Amino acid sequence: MSKATDTDVQEDGLIESVSGPVVTAADLDARMNDVVYVGDEGLMGEVIEIEGSETTIQVYEETSGISPGQPVESTDAPLSVDLGPGMLDTIYDGVQRPLDVLEEQMDSAFLDRGVDAPGIDLEQTWEFTAEVEPGDEVEAGDIVGTVPETPSIDHKVMVPPDSEGGEVVRAESGEFDVEETIVKLDTGEEVSMHQEWPVREARPADEKQTPTTPLVSGQRILDGLFPLAKGGAAAIPGPFGSGKTVTQQQLAKWADADIVIYVGCGERGNEMTEVIDDFPELEDPTTGNALMDRTCLIANTSNMPVAARESCVYTGITIAEYFRDMGYDVALMADSTSRWAEAMREISARLEEMPGEEGYPAYLAARLSEFYERSGYFKNSNGTEGSVSVIGAVSPPGGDFSEPVTQNTLRIVKTFWALDADLAERRHFPAINWNESYSLYRDQLDPWFEENVNDEWSTTRQWAIDTLDEEDELQEIVQLVGKDALPEDQQLTLEVARYLREAWLQQDAFNDVDTYCEPAKTSGIVSAIKSFNDEAFDALDAGVPVEEITSVEALPRLNRIAVQEEWESYIEELEGDIAEQTRELY
Amino acid sequence: MQKEYKTITEISGPLVFAEVDEPIGYDEIVEIETPNGSIRRGQILETSSSAVAIQVFEGTSGIDKNSSVRFLGETLQMDLTEDLLGRVLSGAGDPIDGGPPIEPELQRPIVGSAINPYSREYPQEFIQTGVSAVDGMNTLIRGQKLPLFSASGLPHNDLALQVARQATVPEEGDGDDGDDTEFAVIFAAMGITQEEANEFMDDFERTGALERSVVFMNLADDPAVERIVTPRLALTTAEYLAFEQDYHVLTIMTDMTNYCEALREIGAAREEVPGRRGYPGYMYTDLASLYERAGRIKGQEGSITQLPILTMPSEDITHPIPDLTGYITEGQIIVDGALNSQGVEPPVDVLPSLSRLMDDGIGEGFTREDHGDVADQLYAAYAEGNDLRDLVNIVGREALSERDNRYLDFADRFEEEFIQQGFDTNREIEGTLSIGWDLLSMLPPEELNRVDEEFIETYYREDERAEVEAEA
Numbered sequence A: 001m002s003k004a005t006d007t008d009v010q011e012d013g014l015i016e017s018v019s020g021p022v023v024t025a026a027d028l029d030a031r032m033n034d035v036v037y038v039g040d041e042g043l044m045g046e047v048i049e050i051e052g053s054e055t056t057i058q059v060y061e062e063t064s065g066i067s068p069g070q071p072v073e074s075t076d077a078p079l080s081v082d083l084g085p086g087m088l089d090t091i092y093d094g095v096q097r098p099l100d101v102l103e104e105q106m107d108s109a110f111l112d113r114g115v116d117a118p119g120i121d122l123e124q125t126w127e128f129t130a131e132v133e134p135g136d137e138v139e140a141g142d143i144v145g146t147v148p149e150t151p152s153i154d155h156k157v158m159v160p161p162d163s164e165g166g167e168v169v170r171a172e173s174g175e176f177d178v179e180e181t182i183v184k185l186d187t188g189e190e191v192s193m194h195q196e197w198p199v200r201e202a203r204p205a206d207e208k209q210t211p212t213t214p215l216v217s218g219q220r221i222l223d224g225l226f227p228l229a230k231g232g233a234a235a236i237p238g239p240f241g242s243g244k245t246v247t248q249q250q251l252a253k254w255a256d257a258d259i260v261i262y263v264g265c266g267e268r269g270n271e272m273t274e275v276i277d278d279f280p281e282l283e284d285p286t287t288g289n290a291l292m293d294r295t296c297l298i299a300n301t302s303n304m305p306v307a308a309r310e311s312c313v314y315t316g317i318t319i320a321e322y323f324r325d326m327g328y329d330v331a332l333m334a335d336s337t338s339r340w341a342e343a344m345r346e347i348s349a350r351l352e353e354m355p356g357e358e359g360y361p362a363y364l365a366a367r368l369s370e371f372y373e374r375s376g377y378f379k380n381s382n383g384t385e386g387s388v389s390v391i392g393a394v395s396p397p398g399g400d401f402s403e404p405v406t407q408n409t410l411r412i413v414k415t416f417w418a419l420d421a422d423l424a425e426r427r428h429f430p431a432i433n434w435n436e437s438y439s440l441y442r443d444q445l446d447p448w449f450e451e452n453v454n455d456e457w458s459t460t461r462q463w464a465i466d467t468l469d470e471e472d473e474l475q476e477i478v479q480l481v482g483k484d485a486l487p488e489d490q491q492l493t494l495e496v497a498r499y500l501r502e503a504w505l506q507q508d509a510f511n512d513v514d515t516y517c518e519p520a521k522t523s524g525i526v527s528a529i530k531s532f533n534d535e536a537f538d539a540l541d542a543g544v545p546v547e548e549i550t551s552v553e554a555l556p557r558l559n560r561i562a563v564q565e566e567w568e569s570y571i572e573e574l575e576g577d578i579a580e581q582t583r584e585l586y
Numbered sequence B: 001m002q003k004e005y006k007t008i009t010e011i012s013g014p015l016v017f018a019e020v021d022e023p024i025g026y027d028e029i030v031e032i033e034t035p036n037g038s039i040r041r042g043q044i045l046e047t048s049s050s051a052v053a054i055q056v057f058e059g060t061s062g063i064d065k066n067s068s069v070r071f072l073g074e075t076l077q078m079d080l081t082e083d084l085l086g087r088v089l090s091g092a093g094d095p096i097d098g099g100p101p102i103e104p105e106l107q108r109p110i111v112g113s114a115i116n117p118y119s120r121e122y123p124q125e126f127i128q129t130g131v132s133a134v135d136g137m138n139t140l141i142r143g144q145k146l147p148l149f150s151a152s153g154l155p156h157n158d159l160a161l162q163v164a165r166q167a168t169v170p171e172e173g174d175g176d177d178g179d180d181t182e183f184a185v186i187f188a189a190m191g192i193t194q195e196e197a198n199e200f201m202d203d204f205e206r207t208g209a210l211e212r213s214v215v216f217m218n219l220a221d222d223p224a225v226e227r228i229v230t231p232r233l234a235l236t237t238a239e240y241l242a243f244e245q246d247y248h249v250l251t252i253m254t255d256m257t258n259y260c261e262a263l264r265e266i267g268a269a270r271e272e273v274p275g276r277r278g279y280p281g282y283m284y285t286d287l288a289s290l291y292e293r294a295g296r297i298k299g300q301e302g303s304i305t306q307l308p309i310l311t312m313p314s315e316d317i318t319h320p321i322p323d324l325t326g327y328i329t330e331g332q333i334i335v336d337g338a339l340n341s342q343g344v345e346p347p348v349d350v351l352p353s354l355s356r357l358m359d360d361g362i363g364e365g366f367t368r369e370d371h372g373d374v375a376d377q378l379y380a381a382y383a384e385g386n387d388l389r390d391l392v393n394i395v396g397r398e399a400l401s402e403r404d405n406r407y408l409d410f411a412d413r414f415e416e417e418f419i420q421q422g423f424d425t426n427r428e429i430e431g432t433l434s435i436g437w438d439l440l441s442m443l444p445p446e447e448l449n450r451v452d453e454e455f456i457e458t459y460y461r462e463d464e465r466a467e468v469e470a471e472a
Ligand SMILES: Nc1ncnc2c1ncn2[C@@H]1O[C@H](COP(=O)(O)OP(=O)(O)OP(=O)(O)O)[C@@H](O)[C@H]1O
Pocket: A238, A239, A240, A241, A242, A243, A244, A245, A246, A247, A267, A395, A429, A430, A431, A507, A508, A509, A510, B326, B327, B328, B354, B355, B356, B357, B359
């Protein structure tokens, strides 16, 4: 959001009271959700309640030292983001101020107040290629030309969604800054590369489709057992230290989205720094370009103002929708939605609203579903198709999933990746519990996997699920009597399941090879374990004792497939060795 | 110069409410003078054109409606100078060591400002603490915030002191002046007992660490509300030393539980809607405003490493205090009651412990190439052995397979040899890793599926294995 682009600021109110991030003002002429500037330093705020002559404002910056009697000015515009080329490879705060620009303007590593900067550089020029000509009819949303924004992404310049449309009378290719007119319509409307859109309002799209393509994540347990669709929504709840952030970052790195919006909402500063450091160095597995070229970061760390934490997820999703409108597949990660919910709770408490469950405002569920509803696979009005996939981390107090944020989220999302403290403690990563997690997209995505990866995708998966289920039941018995008391075939099942867990489900995010696993490899590993399973049960039927089978020398190599770059030949050789050595036993 | 008000309308717990007829800034400092002349300091929690709510740091007892109120027109500042090193201050920042008054070079507001995430430098330098449970399994990194989760009666202070004494950053090259790698220590005590305070002070004096320390003391019998400012004074000092004077600062804050109790007390006095177990709904944000004041900044020499200590009420890690802390800090070290009764020193339970910055700060060029793999494998093996302990209680050792028995032995030896070391032993990282390999070599090499085959080749101890086999 930018003061820089709003000119008609008028002074109209006076501060009545200050309590943390909440300020009230008298005689302010403003509408709900309008952006206002508060106090002598002009701190940015948003109107969140109007009652009689009193207006309540949440302030996006620290309010220390602000006193009653200071002025409040309204911009007469709702909280909006600046949209246009220049958003990728950028890190913003919760109200879309670029953090590098803030560093420069404040000349300090510490965030000061009262400094504003537009969300996109208004001076930078871009090479625009027009795709319409005079005489063409265009409507709202139509693409009028493109700009090579980064090596990965061509930015599509669109007629703003609120335009009436018309006939093109002028369209020019060339170097322009974002404010210059590049297309002119017969209605007199001038289209530039710069748009604004209010963050709390979804950008219009034609219709939501049923998604049938997976968002391939390169994470075995996700692609293999609990896949997310492009345009789907997933929640990843878990106690602290269980792997929410690592999983989100893995998705941001390896998911086959065109655009990634990563929202660090009320979490650690260093985690954002890590992304800023890592992403320019990493290659997008599909395009080979730097990952940062497709990424936009939004950072409101836990110690940044709480009101801006409330708004940062909206800033993120609005930018996501904008790229969706261009026909891109966008993935948005929000880490953590619980901090967003807590920000709502904190503001609501200051407003002395009637608290709902655990002090959260009664509108918590509504806000969550409004947010997740903005995900989806859409047919855009300009004829393109684009998607917004949303992956929200949830941080339940005490790791207890029965709390309101987790529960309300689960009512909306169709993919649930349940992180488990026990697994994390034993360093089984990703610590996603395979018994509790689910994906309701599984069936609608199977055809894609069967066509593109392996035609036995769903049968092999079912075998793996059955084996893991059986292990779960057997473990309960083992806890009482020990493993050796089980019949031999069950002992063998336990051994097979152990390989499923260790060689397939576990995946080390920090290993250069293992960090990304293409679906074919995911399928290859599970097939290798299954072929061991089949050999092993044949041997057992032939009377070979279970210890001998499980001591087959080649077996531990199953655990090494994950780190092989040349996994295809490795698996082939290994399957051969396992078969040979097992058959030698009888 | 400032106007005096005798307009107190209400006194409630640590809060005072007063009427005003001029605008008073949010967060600004207030002085209240009681009829007998004693002066209390406080801070504005809420302000409107006609009234203010004041939180009084030194307690409200003795304040009455005739007390006078002065508004100082500024927010709370810390007096800063390098000469603070070697000084002992009260929890409110006043010298209590009989030394000369502080002559500030500059002042900074104690609430601090957030570090721009773009300006941070990702922490990656390994700190050798000489404690295997930390160095080997939960490595501390310069600029990290890594709390000790403990419980009353456990030796967390001994561990914190051991870390403070032994912490060095192995420099590349010969590094003959060990000076650069030494830490300045900021010690913030909140509501701890005199006895505990002595433990720290004696150690600081004995080792000469005091010279490189700044101590802030709010003891159990000092005002509770003061605990809200103590860590902020300490962290403002830490930021000054780290980012304006290039020190590597180690900040020990104890006991965060007392800090949170003070927060709860203020919340209750304001009649706020309480969050979980009576703690304020904004406790996460408040704690983050302390813990996030750690780290490194691009282009700056210094750093702030935080070692907060908290005692978990009834050793419950899901209690809001450890829970919210764990959600903010970059891991946690768990001091465990059961291990302590077994006499393990330090009694660190590594399984629920975690250092999130470890992965990027260890390995080739930092510690040793095999470090990550060794730690992973030790974790997995210890977790497995530990699980079997329950079972063995039911079915007995004989009913277990040879493999299981080996894991059980592993878990025992891991506690007795790797974790156990005493509070005075300083182990080099090489030593820690070599004990790790001794233990891993109890297991057949093909069980070591977390370790790269190359490292097994180099470090696996056939002799250890032979010994174990012979015993079996
Ligand atoms: N896939 C993985 N591979 C290897 N290590 C992992 C993986 N996932 C998690 N970890 C380990 O677990 C640690 C904690 O993970 P992470 O920071 O993602 O937790 P979190 O759930 O986001 O916690 P918080 O709620 O406190 O932010 C990491 O630092 C890393 O050591």
